[in-house]
Amino acid sequence: MTKKVVKKEEETYLFKRENGLPTLSESKEKKMNAFCEEYKAFLDHGKTERECVREAIRLAEKAGFVPFEADKKYAPGDKVYVSNRGKALVLAVIGEEGCRNGVAIAAAHIDSPRLDLKPIPLYESNDMAFLKTHYYGGIKKYQWTAIPLTMHGTVVCKDGRVVNLCVGEKEGDEQFCVTDLLPHLSQEQSAKTLGKAIEAENMNILCGSSPISGEKGEEMYKQKVMQILHDRYGICEEDLMSAEIEFVPAFHAVDIGFDRSMIGSYGHDDRVCAYPALQALLHSKTPRRTAIVVLADKEEIGSVGNTGLDSQFLNYFVEDLADAEGLKARHVLSKSQCLSADVTAAFDPSYASAYDVQNACLINRGVGVMKYTGARGKSGSSEASAEFTAKVRQLFDDNDVQWQMGELGRVDLGGGGTVALYVAGLNVDVIDIGVPVLSMHAPFEVVSKYDVYMTYKACKAFFAD
Numbered sequence: 001m002t003k004k005v006v007k008k009e010e011e012t013y014l015f016k017r018e019n020g021l022p023t024l025s026e027s028k029e030k031k032m033n034a035f036c037e038e039y040k041a042f043l044d045h046g047k048t049e050r051e052c053v054r055e056a057i058r059l060a061e062k063a064g065f066v067p068f069e070a071d072k073k074y075a076p077g078d079k080v081y082v083s084n085r086g087k088a089l090v091l092a093v094i095g096e097e098g099c100r101n102g103v104a105i106a107a108a109h110i111d112s113p114r115l116d117l118k119p120i121p122l123y124e125s126n127d128m129a130f131l132k133t134h135y136y137g138g139i140k141k142y143q144w145t146a147i148p149l150t151m152h153g154t155v156v157c158k159d160g161r162v163v164n165l166c167v168g169e170k171e172g173d174e175q176f177c178v179t180d181l182l183p184h185l186s187q188e189q190s191a192k193t194l195g196k197a198i199e200a201e202n203m204n205i206l207c208g209s210s211p212i213s214g215e216k217g218e219e220m221y222k223q224k225v226m227q228i229l230h231d232r233y234g235i236c237e238e239d240l241m242s243a244e245i246e247f248v249p250a251f252h253a254v255d256i257g258f259d260r261s262m263i264g265s266y267g268h269d270d271r272v273c274a275y276p277a278l279q280a281l282l283h284s285k286t287p288r289r290t291a292i293v294v295l296a297d298k299e300e301i302g303s304v305g306n307t308g309l310d311s312q313f314l315n316y317f318v319e320d321l322a323d324a325e326g327l328k329a330r331h332v333l334s335k336s337q338c339l340s341a342d343v344t345a346a347f348d349p350s351y352a353s354a355y356d357v358q359n360a361c362l363i364n365r366g367v368g369v370m371k372y373t374g375a376r377g378k379s380g381s382s383e384a385s386a387e388f389t390a391k392v393r394q395l396f397d398d399n400d401v402q403w404q405m406g407e408l409g410r411v412d413l414g415g416g417g418t419v420a421l422y423v424a425g426l427n428v429d430v431i432d433i434g435v436p437v438l439s440m441h442a443p444f445e446v447v448s449k450y451d452v453y454m455t456y457k458a459c460k461a462f463f464a465d
């Protein structure tokens with residue numbers, strides 16, 4: 001373990017951060033790599049919030065978790081989960097002390113930026129068929145053109161029939177894309193600012209170029225696409241109105257670098273914290289306090305809606321646990337602590353001026369701790385108290401967790417929010433921790449394996465406290 005305080009007498013007072021890889025033992029490196037291989041598989045199986053919930057439940061059930069029953073009494077060591085509409089998930093291991101001294105919560109989100117379909121998406125134009133999109137979350141639109149996309153989603157028909165779609169992920173599947181203008185004809189586009197070069201209304205997904213054969217009539221290209229969808233899934237155009245269809249990058253998770261020290265993938269934000277938090281709970285022995293993992297939806301658009309953490313579903317779950325022990329939820333929550341596990345910006349030397357390097361997280365220096373997030377004057381942040389921040393520092397040091405402290409970018413420039421403020425709103429002590437990410441919110445984001453593993457160890461230490 002890297003010493004946080006350097007040994008030389010005259011320098012004892014200084015904090016030092018170092019790349020953690022040189023001091024990593026061979027056995028720990030093996031464990032780290034094995035953990036990251038499983039994480040890569042999770043990424044490939046969970047490209048939407050619904051898929052992440054399904055995959056998390058599969059892993060949890062394998063580890064002995066069962067669906068939670070609100071009016072049942074649970075004993076220490078019992079493992080339960082509640083799915084909120086298949087888009088958010090709460091899991092818990094009942095502690096020796098139950099929840100009378102508070103609960104330990106790790107909260108991460110499983111939604112990622114993407115292109116959603118509009119309710120009436122399909123149209124044809126000049127012998128091609130397209131799907132109109134409405135982007136979800138903060139994206140740089142130019143990054144989403146001219147890359148292969150896959151289709152994931154759920155269609156619910158009027159009779160209640162549910163059709164789950166996943167097209168483009170299997171070897172040999174067809175894929176999709178948003179086209180971009182060739183450089184030869186881009187003089188006007190290139191003169192525009194980056195944010196305006198691609199208009200959202202032009203982010204249309206190319207999905208066909210052949211008309212129904214042997215028939216004459218209107219909209220034959222559009223009809224051909226609907227004919228295929230109907231033959232395959234039994235759905236009509238109207239069914240798309242009650243659908244949640246997300247187009248996401250087709251890339252699979254891969255190692256990055258000659259040394260394979262990093263992982264490139266779509267959707268690290270925030271599965272790179274959700275997966276370590278989940279695994280920490282699945283691997284945890286019966287904890288002292290009841291340990292809870294929340295995998296939330298809708299963080300990327302402000303934690304809104306009934307599956308986002310601004311909803312009461314976490315509160316209700318703790319209330320059920322409290323009721324079963326004859327306690328009041330508000331007393332339990334007021335004694336509880338939470339790691340808001342979400343990614344932070346990794347310092348990128350190619351864009352150094354966007355950061356205050358002294359207060360930025362660097363990759364391979366361990367799990368990032370953010371005392372606060374927010375933008376321009378900490379707006380929208382939940383700031384962890386000095387007391388709780390100190391406790392977390394001690395906890396990580398005691399458990400061989402390498403950590404670093406950082407902010408998200410330059411003060412006047414930077415900022416961003418997490419679920420922290422919504423959990424803090426329940427009067428819980430909350431601190432933001434998570435993996436530093438390069439190219440955050442791009443279709444292909446990069447993290448370091450070391451930081452992923454340290455985030456897992458951080459969550460484990462927190463639950464074991």
Ligand code: MN
Nearest residue numbers: 269270342343
């Ligand atoms: Mn995030």
Ligand code: MN
Nearest residue numbers: 269270300441
């Ligand atoms: Mn994000």
